[in-house]
Amino acid sequence: MNRRQFVKITGTAITLPIIVPSTVLSQFPPSERITLALIGVGNQGTNNLKGFLQLNEAQVVAVCDVNRASYGYKTASQFLGREPACQLVNEHYATQNRNSTFAGCEMATDFREILERPDIDAVVITVPDHWHAVMAIAAARAGKDIYCEKPMTLTIAEGRHMIHAVRRHGIIFQTGSHERSNIKSRFVCELVRNGYIGQLKRIVTTVGPNNKTAPESYWTPDPIPEGFDYDTWLGPAPYAPYHKDRCLYNFRFGEDYSGGQTTNYGAHSNDLAQWGNNTEYTGPVEVENIGGIWPQDGLFTTATYVHFRARYVKGVELICQTGPENMQVRFEGTEGFIRHGYRGSSCYPENLWNVTLGPNDIRLGTSTNHYLDFLNAVKTRTDPAAPIEIGHYSATLCHLGNIAMKRRRKLLWDPAKEYFTNDEMANRMLSKPYRAPWHL
Ligand SMILES: NC(=O)c1ccc[n+]([C@@H]2O[C@H](COP(=O)([O-])OP(=O)(O)OC[C@H]3O[C@@H](n4cnc5c(N)ncnc54)[C@H](O)[C@@H]3O)[C@@H](O)[C@H]2O)c1
Structure with missing residues (x-):
């Protein structure tokens, strides 16, 4: 205790x-x-x-x-x-x-x-x-x-x-x-959820371009620096020789450690897509590659260009692609659109920003500080702004995109049972083995 x-x-x-x-x-x-x-x-x-x-x-x-x-x-x-x-x-x-x-x-x-x-x-x-x-x-x-x-x-x-x-x-x-604790992001999702752009039809999200360059394909291992426990850094990932560009920060670009920018920035932009689309406790039913590009060799093994499409059960389409914005979501409805990201926001009709939500409108929380929100949740024993299920479903959407870009075919996804109904190879990509002694 x-x-x-x-x-x-x-x-x-x-x-x-x-x-x-x-x-x-x-x-x-x-x-x-x-x-x-x-x-x-x-x-x-x-x-x-x-x-x-x-x-x-x-x-x-x-x-x-x-x-x-x-x-x-x-x-x-x-x-x-x-x-x-x-x-x-x-x-x-x-x-x-x-x-x-x-x-x-x-x-x-x-x-x-x-x-x-x-x-x-x-x-x-x-x-x-x-x-x-x-x-x-x-x-x-x-x-x-x-x-x-x-x-x-x-x-x-x-x-x-x-x-x-x-x-x-x-x-x-x-x-x-x-x-989830950003007032403007929340307001954007509230406008969408409450129909202020009409019926939602399409969502376009961006993830940042790769911001680091891989070492040459003929790279050779570096000596492990003193004071760095490399074996524990690798932990459950497969053994691989040390190179500085495998580890600190650059782990993002290695498939054994991360899903690349699809999951790195997608965990923000696709999370907003899920929030505005009211699919934060589920996921799409179809996902397919549009033009994802993967490196042929070298130390960096995640997509160098992200481009996939997903479709939700109610027909909403989501397109996720590489930049130029690091993080942006664009909601397109029958009566307008809202674009929102790290570099600012725009909308049509332009007076959407002046909307005052009505008493019957859906509200999506009150958190303005993600850390404080967590501490308050610890005290009150209630769910914070981004509880575990939300993290899971947002990450899942990003992983689905990576799997579809690799499989290069349309995949049918059962979001309740969490498996593909038309591709056994894709189902094998739902988990990875852990290096001993690590396990869940
Ligand atoms: N919320 C955000 O906007 C945001 C921004 C950046 C990074 N992140 C996330 O934060 C995480 C870390 O990213 P980063 O950029 O800080 O990477 P980083 O490489 O800069 O830092 C990770 C640290 O973890 C340490 N570490 C690795 N294995 C460890 C272990 N077993 N025990 C103790 N320490 C260990 C490393 O030595 C390193 O210092 C990633 O999941 C990343 O996606 C989130």
Whole structure:
């Protein structure tokens, strides 16, 4: 039983050893703060860490990463890993004087040490996609609430197992599809759901072009850097020789670790498509390749150009394609359209932005801060803005696109039973084997 479960069951907060005067405490006394550990503190893990550090409702007590500290992340200036993350936490709290019982942030290289700690309420999982399912299921079994980055899964089959574990253990789970906490994104989906562009006919989503270049096809292995536990980084993925472009940030472009930009940005743009289309708890019934392009050889093995079509049971068509926008969704209805993405929004009729939703209109939530929304959900034991099922179905749509682009034929999908009814080869792409000793 962890501290939060104890509090939940007994209704009694555990008394902490030192009580500091309320004048030096923020709004939330230590005993009520949700204790967090961040697993994976690279590019996005550091963003998540900074986001949670801003919130008085949380207390970051530990960080875990298989990398001690290095460059080699998304941008040349990022020097990241468990040591810089730990330093960031300690420096941040040192300026706050918020909790005199805080003994300093702790570091770990093995996430299982984090899961064994009864003083940790929740974990923030920001590791490459091939680790999400194994780690999240282990965390659920350990009774930890989970903020897990998008895309939630590496394969469709993983999502079903994750849902089962999270619901069985009564865990609060937030997927990192943070557009769910973006007011404008929500308003766009509310306009569509409430018929302000007429009947929805077509959705066009974009995913960013590949933003990194693969090493030459005759690449040779690099020496494993000191302080980097490469074998654990690979974890459940097949063994492969180390190369710097396989790992930090660039894992996105390796099929053993990710679904490429289809799942990377698609976990945002296709998630909005699902939200506006009211299909967030299901999926399309058909999916086919239009013009997806895959590399012939080399270290990067995900699509270099994404282009697929999906069709939903009510006839709505979705087209997903590579850029130029990194993330955009365009909803087209019988009476107008709305385009919305990272580079702005437009609509027809132009006065749609002035619409005030009526009392009978569907509303799609209230969250404005994805991290705070998660912490509130942990406290109230209610689903957050992007619960596990939503993460699963959005990731599934992206995986379906990848499978269809590879199979190069129209695939018929049963979204309830989660299998293809016309292609056994495609069904074999619903899961991947795990390297021992890792399993779900
Ligand atoms: N919500 C968003 O908008 C958003 C943005 C960027 C990335 N992401 C997601 O965040 C995840 C990580 O992406 P990134 O860009 O931060 O990658 P990254 O390579 O920069 O960071 C991943 C970190 O995880 C660590 N790691 C790997 N295996 C580990 C393990 N077993 N235990 C502990 N640490 C481990 C790595 O050493 C690395 O520091 C991906 O799923 C990605 O899709 C989400």
